[in-house]
Amino acid sequence: MKILSIDTSCDETAVAITEGAIILSNIIWSQASLHAKWGGVVPSLAQREHKERIDWVIEKTLHSAKCKVQNLDAIAVTVGPGLAIALEVGISKAKELSKKYKKPFIPVNHIEGHLLSPFAQSKYLKPITGYRLPATDISFPALGVVTSGGHTEVILIKKIGEYKIIAKTSDDALGESLDKAARLLGFGYPGGAVLEQVAKEGNHQSFNLPIPMIGREKEMYFSYSGLKTAFYRLLEGKGKDFSKKEISDLAASYQRVAFSHFIRVLEYILKSKEYSQVKQILAGGGVMANVSLRKMLRDITKKYKIEVLFPYSKKLYTDNAAMIGIAAYYKFERKEFLNPNNLDKVERVPRAKVDKPLPWE
Amino acid sequence: MKIKKIYEASVEEIVEVLKKNGLVIMPTETLYGAMVDATNPKAVKKLITYKNRPFGKPLSVAVNDESMAAKYVSLNETARELYQKYLPGPLTIISKGKHLLVKGVESELGTLGIRIPDFKLVLDVIEKLGHPITVTSANASYKKRPYTINDILDNLSQKQKALISLIIDAGELPRNEPSTVIDTTLDDPIVLRQGEIKIKESIEVLSRSVEDTKNIAKELWQKYEKFKGVRAIIFALEGPMGSGKTQFTKGLALALGIEDEIISPTFILEAEYEAKDINEILIHIDTWRMQSPEELLQLGFNNQIKQKHVFSIEWAEKVGNIIRDYDEEVIIIWVKISYSKKENERLISWGVL
Numbered sequence: 001m002k003i004l005s006i007d008t009s010c011d012e013t014a015v016a017i018t019e020g021a022i023i024l025s026n027i028i029w030s031q032a033s034l035h036a037k038w039g040g041v042v043p044s045l046a047q048r049e050h051k052e053r054i055d056w057v058i059e060k061t062l063h064s065a066k067c068k069v070q071n072l073d074a075i076a077v078t079v080g081p082g083l084a085i086a087l088e089v090g091i092s093k094a095k096e097l098s099k100k101y102k103k104p105f106i107p108v109n110h111i112e113g114h115l116l117s118p119f120a121q122s123k124y125l126k127p128i129t130g131y132r133l134p135a136t137d138i139s140f141p142a143l144g145v146v147t148s149g150g151h152t153e154v155i156l157i158k159k160i161g162e163y164k165i166i167a168k169t170s171d172d173a174l175g176e177s178l179d180k181a182a183r184l185l186g187f188g189y190p191g192g193a194v195l196e197q198v199a200k201e202g203n204h205q206s207f208n209l210p211i212p213m214i215g216r217e218k219e220m221y222f223s224y225s226g227l228k229t230a231f232y233r234l235l236e237g238k239g240k241d242f243s244k245k246e247i248s249d250l251a252a253s254y255q256r257v258a259f260s261h262f263i264r265v266l267e268y269i270l271k272s273k274e275y276s277q278v279k280q281i282l283a284g285g286g287v288m289a290n291v292s293l294r295k296m297l298r299d300i301t302k303k304y305k306i307e308v309l310f311p312y313s314k315k316l317y318t319d320n321a322a323m324i325g326i327a328a329y330y331k332f333e334r335k336e337f338l339n340p341n342n343l344d345k346v347e348r349v350p351r352a353k354v355d356k357p358l359p360w361e
Numbered sequence: 362m363k364i365k366k367i368y369e370a371s372v373e374e375i376v377e378v379l380k381k382n383g384l385v386i387m388p389t390e391t392l393y394g395a396m397v398d399a400t401n402p403k404a405v406k407k408l409i410t411y412k413n414r415p416f417g418k419p420l421s422v423a424v425n426d427e428s429m430a431a432k433y434v435s436l437n438e439t440a441r442e443l444y445q446k447y448l449p450g451p452l453t454i455i456s457k458g459k460h461l462l463v464k465g466v467e468s469e470l471g472t473l474g475i476r477i478p479d480f481k482l483v484l485d486v487i488e489k490l491g492h493p494i495t496v497t498s499a500n501a502s503y504k505k506r507p508y509t510i511n512d513i514l515d516n517l518s519q520k521q522k523a524l525i526s527l528i529i530d531a532g533e534l535p536r537n538e539p540s541t542v543i544d545t546t547l548d549d550p551i552v553l554r555q556g557e558i559k560i561k562e563s564i565e566v567l568s569r570s571v572e573d574t575k576n577i578a579k580e581l582w583q584k585y586e587k588f589k590g591v592r593a594i595i596f597a598l599e600g601p602m603g604s605g606k607t608q609f610t611k612g613l614a615l616a617l618g619i620e621d622e623i624i625s626p627t628f629i630l631e632a633e634y635e636a637k638d639i640n641e642i643l644i645h646i647d648t649w650r651m652q653s654p655e656e657l658l659q660l661g662f663n664n665q666i667k668q669k670h671v672f673s674i675e676w677a678e679k680v681g682n683i684i685r686d687y688d689e690e691v692i693i694i695w696v697k698i699s700y701s702k703k704e705n706e707r708l709i710s711w712g713v714l
Contacts, residue, residue, distance in 0.1 A: 010629060083629050085660060150628030171607050172625045180602060180627070189650060225625075229603030233704070351621070351632060 001332070002067065003074045004097070005325035006058070008050040008090035009082025009110045010150065012318070015057045017065040017072070018325030021119045025065035026315060026322040029057050050089035058093070069101050074337060076106040076328030078113065078321075080352030081150075087348035095343050104337040106328040107346055111354040112163070113323035114284035115144040115155060117316045118309035120326055125312075139279050145266065147293070148285035148319075149175035149190065152222050152262070154269060155354060157282070160330045163355045166275075167265055169222040174262060175287045177224035181231055181254045185247055195251050196290050202245075202252030207234060209253055212261040217268035227257060259293050263300050270304045281308045289317040336361065362522055364510065367531040372485045375527065379490055383526035384408055386499045386513065387486075389423075389478040391451050391537045393499040393507040396423075396483075400492045405463040411524045413501045418689055420466050421453050421474035421542075422493040425484045430475045433493060434458050440545040449477040449484070451540040452558045462493065472546050482529070498539065508534045544713075565710040567701065574605045574698070575612030577709050582616040585692055585713075589641060593666045593691045597677030597684055600698030605707055609696065610645055610673040617643055617671065626675075631660050642668070647675040654680040666691060 002024070007014040013029040062068065077094035080087060098105040144155040144163070152174040154167040172180070175192055182191020185198075209230050212223050231254055242250065269275050281301055287293060288310060301308040311317055331337065338346065345360040352358065367388065378385055382403045385396045395411060397404035399422045408420070424430045427444045434456035436444070443454050458473035467473045476496060478484065487494055499507045501521060507513045510530050514522065541558040568574045581596070588594055596613060598606040611623045617636040626632045626647040634643045644665055648657065657680045665672070666687055677684060677695070684693060696711045 081629070083631060083660075084633070148628075168622075169624055170622060173628060176625060176627045184602060225603065225605075225607060229605075232601065232603040233700070236700075350629075351634075 001074075001329065002072045003076050003106070003325045003328050003332070004058075004061070004067075004069065004072050005076040005078075005108070005321040005328055006054070006090040006094050007078040007110065007113070007319060007321040007324050008054065008086050009078045009080070009319065010086055012320075013050045013053050013057050013089075014319060014321035014324075015054075015061040016321035016325050017061055017067055018120075018322055018329065020329055021326050022121045022123050023322045023325075024067070024123055025061045026320055027057050027061045027064065028315065028318075028320050029053050030318070050086055054089060054093050058097075069097060069103075072101075072103060074104040074106055074328065074332055075101075076108050076324055076331075078110045078324055079107040079346065079358060080349030081110055082348075082350060084348050084350045087350065091346065091348055095346065098340040098343065102340050104332065105340060105343055105346070106331050106337045107358055108324045108327045108331065109352050109354050109358070110319075110324070111146055111151060111153065111155075111352075112161075112327040113320075114146040114148065114151070115157070115163070115282055115354065116160070116326045116330070117284040117311040117320075117323040118282045120311055120313075120316050120322055122312060138282075141275075141277055142280040142282060143269070143275065143278050144282045144284070145288075145297075146283075146285040147174045147262065147287035149173060149179065149192075149287075151175075151285060152224075153354070154220075154266060156275070161334055161336075165353065165355050166269060167220040167222065169224065171223055171225040172228060174222070174224065174258060175285070177228060177258055178255065178287065180228055181251070181258075184231060184235055185242075185250060192287065192290075195255060196292070198248050199251040199255045199292070200248075202248030202250070204249075204252040204256035206249035207253035209234065209257045211257050211264065213265070214261075217265045220265060220269065222262065222265060224258065224261070227254075227261070255290075255292065259290075259296050262293070263296050266297075267300055267304075270300070270306065279306060281306055283308055283310050284317065284323070286318040289314055362525045362528065364528045364530055367482065367529055370482070370529050372482070372489050375482075375486050375529070376489045378526045379404070379486070379494065381526075382407065384411060384524055386510070386525060386528040387483055388529060388531040388534055389480045389483055389496065391478075391498075391539050392534065393510070393513060394423075394478075394483075394496040395499040396486075396494045396496060398490065398492050399462045399466050399495050402463045405465055405495070407524055408495055408497070409465060411501070411521055412497060413521070414689065419468035419472070419474065420495045420497050421476060422462070422466060423476055423478050423483060423487060423496040424493045425477065425487040427477075429487070429493065430456075430477075432459070433461050434473050434475060437545060443543065443545065444477075447558055449479040450558060451479070451537065452476060453540045453542045455542065455544040455546060457546050466495065472544070474542060476540055506539070508536055564712065565708055568605070568698075568707040568709050569703075570705050571605065571608050574608045574707060574709065575615060578609045578612030579616040581694060581696070581711065582613055585694060588692045589639070589671070590669055593669045593672065593687070595672040595674060595684060595687075595691055595693045597681075597693055597695045598673060598675050598698065599678045599696065600707075601700065604698040604700060606675040606698060609698065609709075610675070613671075613673055614643060617641060619643060630656075636671075642670040644670050644672045645675075646672065648679045649676050651679065654683050657683050 016026040017024040075098040140159045142157045146153045152169040156164040178192035179190045182195040187194045397408045453474045453476040455474045458467040607625045614623045618638040619634045632645045699708045
C-alpha cells in the first residue's frame with residue numbers, strides 16, 4: 001500500500017511516499033534550503049509560491065523512492081489547517097494526480113499528521129528500538145502533544161482517527177513565541193532554532209520571567225502573549241547592548257519559562273483523574289525537536305510512568321508530507337477516502353480542527 | 362479640453378467655464394485639484410464620473426474665507442480655532458454640513474470637509490464665482506498623486522479626458538503632502554489624514570488591562586459598524602511586540618459575535634473567521650513574517666476588499682502603502698498601541714484615514 005502525500009499548508013512544499021508507516025522518500029523544499037540555494041536573502045515572491053516548485057518536488061520524491069505514480073495506491077493531501085492560498089496548490093495538484101491516474105484521494109488534517117509522526121519508520125532500519133513502535137502497540141486512550149510554529153495542542157487520542165483537543169493556545173503558539181523572543185534578541189526569522197543553540201550556553205535562572213498562567217493550569221490552555229510582553233519589557237529596561245553571555249542567559253531563561261508553562265499544563269492533565277488511563281504520549285511538531293523541551297517532557301512523563309514517543313528523525317518534526325502519508329494510511333484503512341471522480345466537494349479548510357470531521361465527511 | 366499656462370489664464374475665463382458645468386484642473390499649494398461648482402448638480406455628477414469614484418465617498422470643497430464656510434457648515438469652537446490658526450493652508454476641516462450643496466458632496470453622515478487653499482488664483486476664482494468649488498485631487502481614484510499635468514493625463518482614459526474643460530498648467534508643483542484632514546464633528550477633533558500641518562491627536566485612551574484593550578476594540582467597532590456591508594472596514598494595528606494587537610482583535614471578534622477563539626496568525630499569515638449572526642467575515646492578517654508589502658496582495662487582499670469584509674491587520678505599518686491605496690473605498694481605522702508606564706498599561710490612539 002504505497003501512498004504519495006503532499007503538504008503545502010504554509011511555507012514548505014513537501015511531498016513523500018510512504019508504505020504503511022515506512023518512509024520510502026520524504027522531500028521538503030524548505031525556506032532553509034532556499035536560503036542555501038540563493039546564498040542569503042530569498043526573493044519574497046518565490047517564498048510562498050508552492051506552485052512553481054511542486055512539480056519538481058513531486059518528481060524528486062518519485063525518483064528517490066524509485067516509484068511511478070501509476071504504481072501507487074493512493075494520493076493524500078493536507079486540506080488544513082493552514083494558509084488558504086498555500087493549501088490550494090497542494091490540493092489541486094493532488095486532485096489532478098488522483099483523476100489522471102484514477103487513484104483514491106485521501107484528505108488529511110495537518111495536525112493529525114504531526115500527531116502520528118512518531119509512528120514513522122525508516123526504510124533502512126528495522127524497528128527494534130523502543131521509540132519506533134507501530135501503532136498496534138499503543139494503548140488507548142493516549143495523549144498527543146503537537147507544538148510547532150503555528151500550533152500548541154494537547155490532544156486526547158481515543159483511538160487513531162478519534163481525537164479531542166483538551167488544551168490549546170489562546171494567543172501565540174509555542175514555536176511562534178520562541179521565534180518572537182529570538183527576534184527581540186536580534187536574531188532573524190525563524191529564530192527558534194538559533195534561540196535553542198544560544199540558550200545552551202546560558203543559565204536559565206539568571207533572569208526572572210513570569211511563568212504564564214501560574215496556578216491557573218486547571219484552565220487547561222496555553223498563553224504566551226504575556227511572556228512575550230514581559231520579555232519585551234525586560235529587554236527594554238536593560239537598554240540595547242547585551243554581552244554574549246547576557247544574550248545566552250536571556251535566551252535560556254525565556255526558553256525555560258516558555259517550556260515550563262507547557263509542561264505545567266501538561267502535568268495538570270497527567271495528574272487529573274480523567275486522564276489517568278493514559279500510558280503513552282505521542283509528541284510531534286517543530287518545537288519538539290528542541291532538546292531541552294524533550295528532556296523536560298521525558299522527565300515529567302517518567303514521573304507519571306508514561307512512555308513518550310518522538311519521531312525518529314529531525315525531518316519529521318517540522319512540516320513534512322511523510323507524516324501526512326501515515327495519517328492517510330490509517331484513513332485509508334478506515335475507508336475514509338474519496339473516489340477520483342467525486343472530488344468536487346473537496347476544498348481547503350484553513351481552520352480545520354483535528355477533532356472535527358471535514359465539512360464533507 | 363484646453364490647456365493654458367497659468368500666466369495666460371484669467372479668473373474671468375475660469376469662472377465662465379465653471380458656470381457652464383465645466384470641470385477645471387487647477388494647481389493648489391498641495392496638488393493639482395479637480396474643480397467644479399459644488400452647487401451645480403450636473404458639474405458634480407461629471408466630477409464623480411471623472412474620478413471613477415465609488416458611491417458615497419464625500420468630496421471636500423474649497424471656500425475663500427471663513428464666512429463662506431459658515432454658510433455651508435456649522436462651525437463649532439474647535440473648528441473656528443482651526444480656521445483662525447491654519448487657514449488658508451493645507452488643512453481640510455470637517456464639520457456638520459447644512460445640506461446646501463449638491464447631494465454626494467457631503468458625506469453619508471451629512472458632514473462636509475472644507476479648506477481654504479493658500480493659492481491666490483483659486484481664491485480669486487471662488488470669490489468671483491460666489492460658491493464653494495470642489496478640491497478633490499485631480500487624479501482618478503487609486504492613481505498617482507498629481508504633481509504635474511502629465512501625472513494626470515498619463516493615467517486617464519479618453520473618456521475621462523473628454524470630461525475636462527480646462528487645465529491650468531503651473532508646471533511641476535513642489536512635492537507637498539496632501540492636506541491634513543481633521544474631523545471636528547466629535548467632542549475631540551480627530552486627525553483623519555496627516556499632511557504638512559501636524560495637529561496633536563487628542564484621541565488617546567489609557568488601557569489598564571487586556572480587558573480594557575478588548576473593550577476599546579468593541580467600542581471602535583460600534584463607532585464604525587454602520588459601514589458594515591457598505592465598505593470594507595480595516596483596523597490597521599500598529600504597535601510593538603507584545604503590545605496587544607491580537608488582544609485588540611479578540612475584542613473586535615467579540616463585538617462581531619465570533620465564537621471561535623482568535624489566535625495569533627503570525628505563522629499562518631492570515632485567518633478568516635465567520636460572524637454568523639451578522640453575516641460578516643473577519644480577516645485577521647499578520648504581516649510580521651512578510652518580506653515585502655506585495656505579499657499582502659498575493660494573499661488575495663484586493664479581492665477581499667471588494668467583498669467588503671472586516672479586517673484586522675497586525676503590523677499594518679509594514680503594508681501601509683498598500684492599505685492607503687484603498688483609502689477611497691475603504692474605511693481605514695488606524696490604531697496605534699504603545700506601552701505605558703505600568704506593566705499592564707497601554708496607550709491606544711486612533712484616527713480614520
